[in-house]
Amino acid sequence: MACGRPSRVAPVPGLGLTLGLTLAWVGLVVVIPLAALAIKPWELGVAGVAQSLAEPRVLSALAVSFGAALAASIINLPLGLLLAWALVRLDFPGRRVLDSVIDLPFALPTAVAGIALTALFAPNGWLGVPLMAAFGWQIAYTRAGIAVALMFVGLPFIVRTVEPVLRDMGKDAEEAAATLGAIRPQTLGRVVLPTLAPALLTGFGLACARAVGEYGSVIFIAGNLPMATEIAPLLIVIRLEQFDYAGAAAVGLAMLCLSFTILLGLNLLQRLVRRGRR
Amino acid sequence: MSAPVRPAHADAPWASALLAGAALLVAIVMLALPLAAVFAEALRRGLPVAIDAIMEEDALAAIRLTLIIAAITVPMNLMGGVAAAWAVAKCEFPGKRLLVTLIELPFSVSPVIAGLIFVLIFGAKGWLGPWLQAHDIQVIFAVPGLVLATVFVTFPFVARTVIPLMQEQGRDEEEAAATLGASGPQTFWRVTLPNVKWALLSGVLLCNARAMGEFGAVSVVSGHIRGETNTMPLHVEILYNEYQFAGAFAVAALLALLGLVTLAAKTLLEHAAGRGAGGAA
Amino acid sequence: MSIEIRDVARRFGSTAALEGVSLTVARGEFVALLGPSGSGKTTLLRILAGLEGTDSGTVRVDGEDMTGVPARERRIGVVFQQYALFRHMTVFENVAFGLRVRKRRPPEAEIARRVRELLALVQIPELERRYPDQVSGGQRQRVALARALAIEPRLLLLDEPFGALDALVRKDVRRWVRGLHDRLGISTILVTHDQEEAMEMADRVAVMERGRIVQCDTAEVLLRDPATPFVAGFLGEASRLDCQVRGGVAHFDPLPLPPLRVALPDGEAQAFLRPEDIAVLAGTGQGILRAVRNVTDDRARVIVDLEGILLDGTAASGRAPQRNVPCRVALRGGIVFASNGQRARGEPLARIMAG
Numbered sequence: 075m076a077c078g079r080p081s082r083v084a085p086v087p088g089l090g091l092t093l094g095l096t097l098a099w100v101g102l103v104v105v106i107p108l109a110a111l112a113i114k115p116w117e118l119g120v121a122g123v124a125q126s127l128a129e130p131r132v133l134s135a136l137a138v139s140f141g142a143a144l145a146a147s148i149i150n151l152p153l154g155l156l157l158a159w160a161l162v163r164l165d166f167p168g169r170r171v172l173d174s175v176i177d178l179p180f181a182l183p184t185a186v187a188g189i190a191l192t193a194l195f196a197p198n199g200w201l202g203v204p205l206m207a208a209f210g211w212q213i214a215y216t217r218a219g220i221a222v223a224l225m226f227v228g229l230p231f232i233v234r235t236v237e238p239v240l241r242d243m244g245k246d247a248e249e250a251a252a253t254l255g256a257i258r259p260q261t262l263g264r265v266v267l268p269t270l271a272p273a274l275l276t277g278f279g280l281a282c283a284r285a286v287g288e289y290g291s292v293i294f295i296a297g298n299l300p301m302a303t304e305i306a307p308l309l310i311v312i313r314l315e316q317f318d319y320a321g322a323a324a325v326g327l328a329m330l331c332l333s334f335t336i337l338l339g340l341n342l343l344q345r346l347v348r349r350g351r352r
Numbered sequence: 353m354s355a356p357v358r359p360a361h362a363d364a365p366w367a368s369a370l371l372a373g374a375a376l377l378v379a380i381v382m383l384a385l386p387l388a389a390v391f392a393e394a395l396r397r398g399l400p401v402a403i404d405a406i407m408e409e410d411a412l413a414a415i416r417l418t419l420i421i422a423a424i425t426v427p428m429n430l431m432g433g434v435a436a437a438w439a440v441a442k443c444e445f446p447g448k449r450l451l452v453t454l455i456e457l458p459f460s461v462s463p464v465i466a467g468l469i470f471v472l473i474f475g476a477k478g479w480l481g482p483w484l485q486a487h488d489i490q491v492i493f494a495v496p497g498l499v500l501a502t503v504f505v506t507f508p509f510v511a512r513t514v515i516p517l518m519q520e521q522g523r524d525e526e527e528a529a530a531t532l533g534a535s536g537p538q539t540f541w542r543v544t545l546p547n548v549k550w551a552l553l554s555g556v557l558l559c560n561a562r563a564m565g566e567f568g569a570v571s572v573v574s575g576h577i578r579g580e581t582n583t584m585p586l587h588v589e590i591l592y593n594e595y596q597f598a599g600a601f602a603v604a605a606l607l608a609l610l611g612l613v614t615l616a617a618k619t620l621l622e623h624a625a626g627r628g629a630g631g632a633a
Numbered sequence: 634m635s636i637e638i639r640d641v642a643r644r645f646g647s648t649a650a651l652e653g654v655s656l657t658v659a660r661g662e663f664v665a666l667l668g669p670s671g672s673g674k675t676t677l678l679r680i681l682a683g684l685e686g687t688d689s690g691t692v693r694v695d696g697e698d699m700t701g702v703p704a705r706e707r708r709i710g711v712v713f714q715q716y717a718l719f720r721h722m723t724v725f726e727n728v729a730f731g732l733r734v735r736k737r738r739p740p741e742a743e744i745a746r747r748v749r750e751l752l753a754l755v756q757i758p759e760l761e762r763r764y765p766d767q768v769s770g771g772q773r774q775r776v777a778l779a780r781a782l783a784i785e786p787r788l789l790l791l792d793e794p795f796g797a798l799d800a801l802v803r804k805d806v807r808r809w810v811r812g813l814h815d816r817l818g819i820s821t822i823l824v825t826h827d828q829e830e831a832m833e834m835a836d837r838v839a840v841m842e843r844g845r846i847v848q849c850d851t852a853e854v855l856l857r858d859p860a861t862p863f864v865a866g867f868l869g870e871a872s873r874l875d876c877q878v879r880g881g882v883a884h885f886d887p888l889p890l891p892p893l894r895v896a897l898p899d900g901e902a903q904a905f906l907r908p909e910d911i912a913v914l915a916g917t918g919q920g921i922l923r924a925v926r927n928v929t930d931d932r933a934r935v936i937v938d939l940e941g942i943l944l945d946g947t948a949a950s951g952r953a954p955q956r957n958v959p960c961r962v963a964l965r966g967g968i969v970f971a972s973n974g975q976r977a978r979g980e981p982l983a984r985i986m987a988g
Contacts, residue, residue, distance in 0.1 A: 081700045083686035086526045087536035089443035092435040099432035107469035160375030181611035183565025185585040186604040190386040287462020290567035307464035326465045524717035530704040531711045532731035546721040
């Protein structure tokens with residue numbers, strides 16, 4: 075028979091084995107457990123979930139978590155940009171060390187960061203004393219303390235997403251702008267910032283997502299006062315300790331949904347920024 | 353003699369110096385000071401006290417448990433991560449983007465939720481709770497639960513560091529190996545693995561650091577039983593809440609050292625990978 | 634070894650990469666697959682190597698059906714476009730790879746002997762300890778060739794192997810590779826989009842267009858007797874002009890060109906005129922000589938401007954042709970395709986008077 079049967083060939087072998095392993099691994103460790111989170115709250119019924127989430131303490135905890143995460147990430151934007159700029163564009167003694175230190179929040183266990191920040195900002199700490207003396211600010215055991223911890227956790231995300239884009243950008247565009255008669259602030263505002271905007275937004279989103287769920291570095295410095303400095307993850311822990319599984323899951327699900335809404339919004343914003351540039 | 357001419361569009365030296373100074377200040381206040389505080393607090397009452405705190409029985413048990421969890425978690429995630437990287441980077445199949453999203457998902461989930469989901473399944477009032485109780489199997493408040501939560505949290509590290517590199521390298525070399533008669537395993541061991549070994553090692557290090565340092569997820573599933581289900585970070589918390597600050601910071605310093613070693617090793621690895629891309633031996 | 638490709642088809646989604654491709658390569662023959670990018674030549678090569686599947690059709694090597702035989706069992710050597718050398722292995726280890734992964738692995742001394750022999754064959758014995766990124770592009774290509782030859786391939790496939798080399802090196806390397814082929818006698822298929830390369834190196838050239846082999850023959854035949862307008866336009870230089878056939882004569886109106894006698898039905902047609910077909914003669918006419926491209930003993934290649942259309946022609950070089958002077962344009966012949974695909978050789982109505 076002249077007409078041969080079709081033959082399917084994978085240029086690189088091993089798809090079956092590796093994909094099977096991967097799916098089993100992802101399914102068992104990620105998909106099934108997260109499905110539990112999505113299903114469990116509804117044991118309370120729709121009204122029950124709404125009631126469970128409408129408790130003032132829950133609303134307050136969600137507001138504290140998301141508010142502090144947003145505030146910390148917004149403050150981190152200029153700081154992260156500054157550090158990325160210093161890493162890419164400036165040459166000064168200690169730049170290599172700075173480069174390694176940026177990743178410290180990734181490598182330092184969160185509980186360690188938590189007690190360290192608390193020690194620093196406590197009323198008798200290295201930074202707590204001067205801040206109180208100079209401005210009358212108390213950081214530890216207030217919402218400001220939560221934001222400080224979240225800033226520490228989120229900073230590398232912004233630096234590490236902006237840095238490669240800045241490196242990639244080179245100086246060509248700026249030099250071109252200069253030849254076209256732009257003065258330095260014009261160049262920075264019209265050429266550099268718009269180029270970095272998508273990366274800044276991505277970094278902001280990553281930092282925010284991480285900060286919203288952060289637990290270890292926050293609970294030591296937060297004070298954990300219900301209705302004031304209690305974060306949503308802590309509320310989950312408390313409900314679990316009371317064996318209120320469904321209530322805990324409801325808070326967890328609400329957190330995830332809010333996070334994804336923020337990420338989705340940022341994604342749309344990023345598309346707008348990109349389209350505006352074309 | 354004329355001064356060197358600075359192009360008009362470049363920043364003035366004073367501006368650069370100001371920026372560099374500001375950057376260093378931010379890094380020192382936000383990153384270096386907390387680290388310094390850990391070691392300062394740990395040594396406040398002298399090195400012997402710190403060492404005693406670490407050599408104390410419960411602390412040693414916590415260290416042992418942390419090492420056991422890492423020893424189980426890291427190989428599991430190494431295998432899964434390499435398999436996922438191979439499938440995603442070297443093969444074609446529908447739904448690839450969805451799979452990549454799923455692999456990265458644990459990074460955007462709160463560690464507390466990571467613990468919570470396993471309690472929902474294996475906890476006393478969870479789906480499998482009654483069955484587990486009937487068969488006298490302890491998952492939550494025991495080592496299996498700690499391992500599960502840690503696996504979930506550290507799950508993406510290996511895949512995430514290896515996939516971009518493997519994708520960048522393409523499959524030319526694997527195809528060449530196939531035409532030269534190499535089997536799948538031969539291709540993997542002789543061609544693919546040597547090309548990604550530094551990235552793989554770096555991913556394993558990060559995975560290990562997180563596995564040993566994880567707090568939120570294990571806190572939820574641990575039950576904080578001293579000497580039994582207490583990992584190092586949990587031990588730090590207990591000591592701290594009991595106002596045993598010296599002990600808490602001593603164990604914390606040990607964890608911080610782990611982080612520092614990981615950072616240093618990662619920097620060295622990146623260096624090695626950059627230099628050894630061509631394999632100059 | 635002989636290769637027989639029969640009715641091979643391959644689709645990617647809704648686009649057909651290959652449609653009913655058939656080709657036979659005789660033992661020791663050197664065949665080039667020539668075509669523009671996207672014509673399916675690389676797909677065909679990958680199918681032969683076993684790196685790509687087929688929807689239908691068969692590939693036989695020495696009569697053995699290759700369907701379902703994985704790449705690693707085919708013993709078909711491939712020199713990849715970017716060479717795909719193993720970057721973490723030395724040149725020696727690259728060449729040795731195919732021997733080391735064999736089911737029955739030869740002893741180390743035997744491997745070393747074979748590798749050194751091959752490196753000597755490709756004339757880079759001194760590079761064995763270097764890594765791929767420490768040698769030049771031309772040397773990398775030799776390593777790739779040695780590596781492919783190490784498995785004693787039944788067929789050698791070269792995928793645009795000269796693309797990464799600069800123009801000066803390329804010509805030498807081509808001759809050298811062809812010489813190597815003549816010495817070893819391994820059937821070889823070369824994929825290229827460079828017609829000069831294909832015609833210079835190969836015994837036969839298979840011209841591919843949109844997933845089909847439109848013509849496969851020696852370079853001489855392809856130039857003299859192209860099967861389709863595509864082949865006529867793709868190979869060799871030619872000016873393409875529309876014309877109308879009336880009563881067995883092709884007219885180029887409104888261009889002031891003399892008509893050609895063709896055995897074609899009446900209607901619209903397309904003429905391909907090689908530079909040799911367009912004679913540029915001294916004397917007053919509607920043409921203006923614009924540029925002189927190169928001069929040999931008896932003729933000069935010139936570009937002539939005929940009412941705004943530039944044609945590649947030849948002029949007798951007895952008198953040095955001068956630019957921007959009027960000249961006469963005559964036709965010695967040409968290939969004419971009728972709109973139904975029928976083809977005929979055009980002949981001048983009258984003999985050209987040498988000017």
